[in-house]
Amino acid sequence: MARVQGRGSFRPRWRPGDAVEVAWRGKGFEGSWTAAEVLVLDGPRHAMVRFAEFVDEVGSRLVERLELERLRLVPPPHGAPWTPRVGERVEGLWNDCWWEGCVRELDALKGVLFEYDRYANWSWLPLRAVRPRPPLWSYYPERQPLSGEEEEGA
Known part of the structure; x- marks a missing residue:
């Protein structure tokens, strides 16, 4: 288990599964962000993950070793009904990834005019393909300090 100097032992942020x-x-x-599952922790700064939507040449779900800083919790479903506001920072689903952006326009037929944060690009997305952007504080799971017994076995 990871030990933080002067703070005792703590569970890693992530767990398999x-x-x-x-x-x-x-x-x-x-x-952009895409769904995956933690398979195993690989040292203090890496994890092996299996992607939900991306596959290799033979059709198996892609597995990669990634830095922990690239992971976040899956945002909870937003409460229904939710309608974004013009100017609101959101994420838009396109090509199996959630892209960071903001709402530029709303239209009853076309949906949401989505502007990508990092590109000079706009796309019309249906409302079902837009979600509120999660706050940064919600990216990581809270883990409790190890108990004395658990620390001895670590």
């Missing part, structure tokens, strides 16, 4: 979203890196993917 945790449902997460992964921040994509690389040209053309900045500002």
